[in-house]
Amino acid sequence: xxxxxxxxxxxxxxxxxxxxLVVGMPVLNxxxxxxxxxxxxxxxxxxxAILAISVDLLWGYTGLLCLGQSLFFALGGYMLxxxxxxxxxxxxxxxxxxxxxxxFMGRKELPGFWEPFHSFPFAALMIFLxxxxxxxxxxxxxxRSRIKGVYFxxxxxxxxxxxALMFFRNELFMGGxxxxxxxxxxxxxxxRSPETKRMLYIASAITLTLVFVFxxxxxxxxxxxxxxAIRDSENRVLFSGYSAANFKLFVxxxxxxxxxxxxxxxxxxxxxxxxxxxxxxxxLEAVVWVAVGGRGTLIGPIIGAILVNFLKSWATTKFPxxxxxxxxxxxxxxxxxxxxxxxxxxxxxxxxxxxxxxIKAAAAEEALLTSAAKTK
Amino acid sequence: xxxxxxxxMGGWGRMTGVFLWWVLAHFTTCTAQESKTPRxxxxxxxxxxxxxxxxxxxxxxxxxxxxxxxxxxxxxxESEIFQYQDAAGNNLAVLIDGExxxxxxxxxxxxxxxxxxxxxxxxxxxxxKDDLSVADTDSSLRRVMKGVTDRLALSSPDVAKRMRAVQDxxxxxxxxxxxxxxxxxxxxxxxxxxxxxxxxxxxxxxxSEDVAVREAAVTDLGKMASIGAKDVIKATRDEAExxxxxxxxxxxxxxxxxxxxxxxxxxxxxxxxxxxxxGSVLLVVAIGLAIxxxxxxxxxxxxxxxIVVGAYTTYLIQNFFAAGIHMSPxxxxxxxxxxxxxxxxxxxxxxxxxxxxxxxxxxxGLLLERGIIRFLYKRPLESLLATWGVSMVLQQLFRLxxxxxxxxxxxxxYLSGNWTVNDIVFGWxxxxxxxxxxxxxxxxxxxxxxxxxxxxxxxxxxxxxxxACMGIRTERVNMMTFAFGSGLAGLAGAFLSQLGNVxxxxxxxxxxxxxxxxxxxxxxxxxxxxxxxxxxxxxxxSLQQILRDPVTGKILVLGAIILFLQWKPSGLFATxxxxxx
Numbered sequence: 001x002x003x004x005x006x007x008x009x010x011x012x013x014x015x016x017x018x019x020x021l022v023v024g025m026p027v028l029n030x031x032x033x034x035x036x037x038x039x040x041x042x043x044x045x046x047x048x049a050i051l052a053i054s055v056d057l058l059w060g061y062t063g064l065l066c067l068g069q070s071l072f073f074a075l076g077g078y079m080l081x082x083x084x085x086x087x088x089x090x091x092x093x094x095x096x097x098x099x100x101x102x103x104f105m106g107r108k109e110l111p112g113f114w115e116p117f118h119s120f121p122f123a124a125l126m127i128f129l130x131x132x133x134x135x136x137x138x139x140x141x142x143x144r145s146r147i148k149g150v151y152f153x154x155x156x157x158x159x160x161x162x163x164a165l166m167f168f169r170n171e172l173f174m175g176g177x178x179x180x181x182x183x184x185x186x187x188x189x190x191x192r193s194p195e196t197k198r199m200l201y202i203a204s205a206i207t208l209t210l211v212f213v214f215x216x217x218x219x220x221x222x223x224x225x226x227x228x229a230i231r232d233s234e235n236r237v238l239f240s241g242y243s244a245a246n247f248k249l250f251v252x253x254x255x256x257x258x259x260x261x262x263x264x265x266x267x268x269x270x271x272x273x274x275x276x277x278x279x280x281x282x283x284l285e286a287v288v289w290v291a292v293g294g295r296g297t298l299i300g301p302i303i304g305a306i307l308v309n310f311l312k313s314w315a316t317t318k319f320p321x322x323x324x325x326x327x328x329x330x331x332x333x334x335x336x337x338x339x340x341x342x343x344x345x346x347x348x349x350x351x352x353x354x355x356x357x358x359i360k361a362a363a364a365e366e367a368l369l370t371s372a373a374k375t376k
Numbered sequence: 377x378x379x380x381x382x383x384x385m386g387g388w389g390r391m392t393g394v395f396l397w398w399v400l401a402h403f404t405t406c407t408a409q410e411s412k413t414p415r416x417x418x419x420x421x422x423x424x425x426x427x428x429x430x431x432x433x434x435x436x437x438x439x440x441x442x443x444x445x446x447x448x449x450x451x452x453x454e455s456e457i458f459q460y461q462d463a464a465g466n467n468l469a470v471l472i473d474g475e476x477x478x479x480x481x482x483x484x485x486x487x488x489x490x491x492x493x494x495x496x497x498x499x500x501x502x503x504x505k506d507d508l509s510v511a512d513t514d515s516s517l518r519r520v521m522k523g524v525t526d527r528l529a530l531s532s533p534d535v536a537k538r539m540r541a542v543q544d545x546x547x548x549x550x551x552x553x554x555x556x557x558x559x560x561x562x563x564x565x566x567x568x569x570x571x572x573x574x575x576x577x578x579x580x581x582x583x584s585e586d587v588a589v590r591e592a593a594v595t596d597l598g599k600m601a602s603i604g605a606k607d608v609i610k611a612t613r614d615e616a617e618x619x620x621x622x623x624x625x626x627x628x629x630x631x632x633x634x635x636x637x638x639x640x641x642x643x644x645x646x647x648x649x650x651x652x653x654x655g656s657v658l659l660v661v662a663i664g665l666a667i668x669x670x671x672x673x674x675x676x677x678x679x680x681x682x683i684v685v686g687a688y689t690t691y692l693i694q695n696f697f698a699a700g701i702h703m704s705p706x707x708x709x710x711x712x713x714x715x716x717x718x719x720x721x722x723x724x725x726x727x728x729x730x731x732x733x734x735x736x737x738x739x740x741g742l743l744l745e746r747g748i749i750r751f752l753y754k755r756p757l758e759s760l761l762a763t764w765g766v767s768m769v770l771q772q773l774f775r776l777x778x779x780x781x782x783x784x785x786x787x788x789x790y791l792s793g794n795w796t797v798n799d800i801v802f803g804w805x806x807x808x809x810x811x812x813x814x815x816x817x818x819x820x821x822x823x824x825x826x827x828x829x830x831x832x833x834x835x836x837x838x839x840x841x842x843x844a845c846m847g848i849r850t851e852r853v854n855m856m857t858f859a860f861g862s863g864l865a866g867l868a869g870a871f872l873s874q875l876g877n878v879x880x881x882x883x884x885x886x887x888x889x890x891x892x893x894x895x896x897x898x899x900x901x902x903x904x905x906x907x908x909x910x911x912x913x914x915x916x917x918s919l920q921q922i923l924r925d926p927v928t929g930k931i932l933v934l935g936a937i938i939l940f941l942q943w944k945p946s947g948l949f950a951t952x953x954x955x956x957x
Contacts, residue, residue: 331765
């Protein structure tokens with residue numbers, strides 16, 4: 001699907017956009033051109049864009065529609081959230097350094113698995129490890145028994161549902177349905193200060209750029225070729241002697257980790273993480289961003305994530321009663337009329353033009369033939 | 377038993393005469409009260425001066441109609457019966473009728489006749505409260521009254537009421553009631569009540585002074601496997617241990633063991649039943665999906681909303697049968713007058729709601745298929761996205777039309793209540809859901825296998841191209857199949873409305889479960905869906921019983937399903953196919 005905009009946009013233009021996102025926006029913010037709120041909102045959008053890329057890597061390039069990406073996103077967020085919770089410090093009410101919800105449950109000491117999260121490097125490692133491990137185990141089970149297509153989607157949906165049910169429980173010591181909130185500091189800086197928020201935004205923009213470049217490299221390499229071959233006909237890949245399951249497992253784990261980084265950057269910027277973030281609906285939303293932007297392109301998911309969320313913010317404030325209808329309706333329209341997404345619009349127009357011209361040419365030819373026959 | 381004869385009765389002396397005659401009759405044949413209504417008896421008793429006579433008179437009521445006696449005695453106890461002396465000097469038992477007028481005066485009703493008290497000129501008498509004196513009761517009289525009401529309840533002709541009275545008496549643990557219960561047990565015909573009486577008698581005997589009686593009672597309770605007796609037996613055992621009554625302790629242990637084994641039997645049977653009914657709910661919810669997803673391969677994320685369409689249709693039909701439909705969706709007032717039915721006639725609404733829900737959901741499904749899904753048959757994952765969009769739109773529409781809160785759907789009488797066999801409670805709605813599931817499966821099976829539409833459906837689903845070549849209008853068949861599957865979702869909605877709340881999010885709670893059910897059963901196989909729904913229902917309920925925690929149970933079931941698919945990747949009953957990709 002490299003025929004769409006993606007292949008045609010010059011690298012220079014992409015680099016310029018990246019530069020604007022990474023450097024331009026923060027500079028504008030520091031000089032007062034962009035409000036703190038706008039910058040923060042864009043920080044969130046960029047995290048969503050990272051999630052969208054992870055969905056596209058699976059769906060657009062490998063043909064695996066995962067309805068559990070939000071689970072990995074949220075897991076990444078939870079891993080950093082655990083560290084942030086421990087950094088809050090002693091509570092003025094309970095006079096203990098335990099996270100509030102544990103005090104509330106009457107817990108006197110930190111559960112063992114929380115202990116190492118005092119260290120930021122450990123938390124950072126877990127952001128990759130935990131979602132990677134979960135994706136590895138689940139992917140191994142799923143791909144080994146050759147679960148694919150619709151069944152893969154439904155199973156990942158069930159996995160997400162099960163995990164959300166688990167995180168809603170207080171016994172897991174992950175904050176129950178309130179999740180984590182009330183963060184104070186990250187790496188010694190105040191999470192709520194505009195400077196920290198700006199730094200978090202910059203980190204998100206850089207990460208998005210890096211993820212984009214990495215996925216670009218991955219999908220244009222020999223590996224990406226096999227990945228797309230699996231998408232188009234898994235059996236032929238198998239018959240050609242490739243182990244499709246291993247390829248799929250690899251890409252599944254990678255995309256889970258990418259989603260998790262997005263989540264980890266998202267949580268300090270919005271200041272909250274709870275199990276509703278890992279519900280299937282959130283995964284579906286991410287899939288919709290990809291579909292709207294254009295799947296099978298890496299720029300499409302970014303555009304889709306930003307555009308849809310922008311539309312959502314606008315519609316929720318302007319038409320609180322109708323925004324679901326607007327959103328739902330536009331998904332239906334995009335799926336029906338823009339199968340290649342926004343990025344595919346130019347190609348679609350060209351196709352229509354070409355078909356029109358073809359019809360015209362055919363008509364002209366026929367007219368020529370009939371007139372020739374008449375003269376005979 | 378005639379009011380006319382009561383009306384003719386006049387003076388005090390004559391009444392006393394009648395009373396004496398009655399007392400005689402009471403002690404001989406007990407037929408006298410047949411000639412007098414309870415109203416008359418109470419009216420007589422209320423004006424008597426002698427408490428012992430009052431008691432005797434009240435006691436005669438113990439065999440009268442409870443519905444008449446109990447309210448009268450309650451009024452008496454609550455000092456609502458007054459004595460009034462009329463112009464002729466007769467003492468009458470009266471009730472105050474209506475509100476006081478401007479002069480603080482009241483109209484009166486004669487208790488014995490229920491007619492207004494009139495003066496000689498035929499005008500209603502109006503008196504102030506000072507002219508009346510309350511018909512007093514003392515504690516001994518009230519005790520007699522209580523005995524009468526208890527006894528009336530215990531011999532109530534309504535089996536359920538009698539049953540409850542017997543159980544209450546047992547729990548009161550008042551040993552004084554023992555003779556009464558034994559007397560009743562001798563005459564009781566109904567088997568269930570007889571058993572309850574035996575249990576209550578054993579309960580009371582536990583308070584007997586005699587150790588042997590207590591031991592026999594404990595043994596009886598053990599044999600009856602009385603779950604309610606668990607605590608009392610434990611208390612008896614503790615006492616017996618203190619008093620060093622070894623054989624009673626052994627009897628208690630034996631009885632406790634008997635009861636425990638009965639409890640575990642009841643629990644397993646209950647779990648089995650709940651598993652079966654939960655499985656049936658899953659089945660009813662998933663059967664529509666087994667058609668649209670299993671047979672047609674359409675991932676319809678709006679399936680849950682089709683269920684909600686069915687549930688709201690039931691709600692509307694219910695309201696139409698009652699006070700009518702009064703809503704204002706989008707600010708447009710909708711007022712449809714209702715039939716204002718009550719009771720059994722109203723209960724029939726559900727029988728109308730079932731087909732209506734099917735048709736409503738099938739209609740929505742038809743629109744969905746024509747508008748969206750027919751363009752996406754070759755792109756199942758995109759049908760997932762588009763239908764999810766539809767599901768968002770529908771959910772919001774429900775909110776705008778019916779409000780964001782749950783609406784109230786009342787179960788008809790024949791679906792509420794339960795049926796207890798050997799301590800195992802069978803809720804009628806759960807029994808009904810099982811029957812309903814069986815019926816739906818049968819109808820689905822018959823439609824697919826015994827009708828020409830079914831033949832067409834199967835042909836198109838197996839090989840669309842070939843079917844088209846044979847002249848089958850596949851477009852039309854797709855449309856009908858999808859509408860049929862959607863209609864089944866509507867039936868599920870009608871059913872779920874009887875089990876829980878109806879709100880815009882109702883469908884979301886079942887969507888994951890129904891997809892899992894279909895996948896586990898083997899896509900495209902209706903029989904597989906039946907087996908997997910029952911299996912998942914059973915597993916869920918058993919785990920809940922074992923873990924005493926529904927959420928962990930659910931998580932384990934989801935995990936087990938993932939592992940199960942390792943073993944059988946294409947579900948229980950795989951559709952065999954030679955085609956690749």
